[in-house]
Amino acid sequence: MFEPLGYAPAYLRLSEAIRDRILRRELKEGQALPTETELARQFEVNRSTVREALRKLESSGLVGRRAGGKRLFVTRPTRESVGGGLSQALTLHETRVVDVWEALQAVQPGIARAAALRRSTEALEQLASCARRFAGRRGDREFAVEDVADFFNALGEASDNPVFVLLNEPLLRLLKPSLAVIIDRVPQARARIESAQKHIVDAVRDRDAETAAMWMTRHTRDFRRGYEVACIPLSTEVGQDLGVA
Amino acid sequence: MFEPLGYAPAYLRLSEAIRDRILRRELKEGQALPTETELARQFEVNRSTVREALRKLESSGLVGRRAGGKRLFVTRPTRESVGGGLSQALTLHETRVVDVWEALQAVQPGIARAAALRRSTEALEQLASCARRFAGRRGDREFAVEDVADFFNALGEASDNPVFVLLNEPLLRLLKPSLAVIIDRVPQARARIESAQKHIVDAVRDRDAETAAMWMTRHTRDFRRGYEVACIPLSTEVGQDLGVA
DNA sequence: GCCTGTCTGATTGTCGGACAATAATATGCG
DNA sequence: CGCATATTATTGTCCGACAATCAGACAGGC
Structure with a gap:
């Protein structure tokens, strides 16, 4: 009769928010993501939460690191x-x-x-x-x-x-x-x-x-x-x- | 001339370790994963690290949650x-x-x-x-x-x-x-x-x-x-x- | 000028501990 | 046995900390 009213943990909503930005091309390929601390500040969550969200994006290939680099960049999923x-x-x-x-x-x-x-x-x-x-x-x-x-x-x-x-x-x-x-x-x-x-x-x-x-x-x-x-x-x-x- | 000597952060090695276990069917579909604390103990890393690894597995669809559930289960990636x-x-x-x-x-x-x-x-x-x-x-x-x-x-x-x-x-x-x-x-x-x-x-x-x-x-x-x-x-x-x- | 070494700051990876919310489980009662 | 209730376990989130290291500035020697 009633469907469960959805609740999504912050790390999930966060990763979706960033993903949408990427898919919408507001964050363009090759562009560097803000630093973790900065993301945490902007979204008003803890850095740990940001990191969990980033790991999701990382494993769908939407963000990645340049060889030997530290910061994350927007990438298109590779073959x-x-x-x-x-x-x-x-x-x-x-x-x-x-x-x-x-x-x-x-x-x-x-x-x-x-x-x-x-x-x-x-x-x-x-x-x-x-x-x-x-x-x-x-x-x-x-x-x-x-x-x-x-x-x-x-x-x-x-x-x-x-x-x-x-x-x-x-x-x-x-x-x-x-x-x-x-x-x-x-x-x-x-x-x-x-x-x-x-x-x-x-x-x-x-x-x-x-x-x-x-x-x-x-x-x-x-x-x-x-x-x-x-x-x-x-x-x-x-x-x-x-x-x- | 020289190739970079590889280094992988712990959260990555961790997620790969678990993923291999799943792909190798040592962890069977439907089986519950150990709790985060338990994984942290076994792998001798911090729970935060475990969580980052889990987020990766989660987004490749190898583990998931049952509706309204809390623990993670091994799942096969859905369509x-x-x-x-x-x-x-x-x-x-x-x-x-x-x-x-x-x-x-x-x-x-x-x-x-x-x-x-x-x-x-x-x-x-x-x-x-x-x-x-x-x-x-x-x-x-x-x-x-x-x-x-x-x-x-x-x-x-x-x-x-x-x-x-x-x-x-x-x-x-x-x-x-x-x-x-x-x-x-x-x-x-x-x-x-x-x-x-x-x-x-x-x-x-x-x-x-x-x-x-x-x-x-x-x-x-x-x-x-x-x-x-x-x-x-x-x-x-x-x-x-x-x-x- | 270019390469090398050094210093400094910023950023990531990892850790420890904390706490509220709630799912899972045990307990007691009818 | 079935059901409500109390306990415990587990997750989601936060805070603060620190080492490693990457990026950039800066100076010195060829």
């Missing part, structure tokens, strides 16, 4: 910060590799399409360089995995769509461990990835959206075959090796 | 918590409606396909009920928008893929404001949405993945037309009305 949150959420939701793979398969062709349509010259060069780096690399499988992830990320950048950029990160992060196993166990994996990347780069260069999407579809389908050949059960849960940096 | 983080990140990355729309268009057909393949009877019923609710509603456009979002969310649930479930939320949240405008300004919008939903529900019922995906493709394409007809510039930035709950 890593968003990705970290999403991937740890997925970890706790008992996400399986096949779920992540399915999402990747659903979204990557769209990214490839967008990248082909809108890629800038610089983004194309970035993408091509990722592909070259992967192809040129014979060594450690860890590095190879990084290169593959970098390729996808570069494609996301090329699409010039922040949604794609931010979405890519957590998915790749969760797939990396199993991807490493594939590269280890499936002899032809490197060659197939290399070939797919090459075709995708070409299609993106030629602004041929449909071809790019098609190769991306094949590319992701290959991953699934990789799981089977490498004997990784599709129902393996991700993040068991700790989805953390 | 809302993840969605909030992602959508505020996108807001600060100057995401435009067309970007969100593009992502939606890329991912929704995949979701529809997955839902058609795997939907349970209950999930189908949920989905159908969302469609019925939208169709039956004549009134307020705010409610209509909610219904549309619910439909997408129900489809995500039906796909039984946590990635899709968590991805859907922030995208919809960002689209809602502009969607409201469309429903207001485009007379035939309701009818077209209703029809698309109906076809999708039917396809999902029949486990016809390709038809479901096709109708979803049309459905999302309709949104884009809606933007044009409603004279919403595609480059409008999302979240200007505050991407917050």
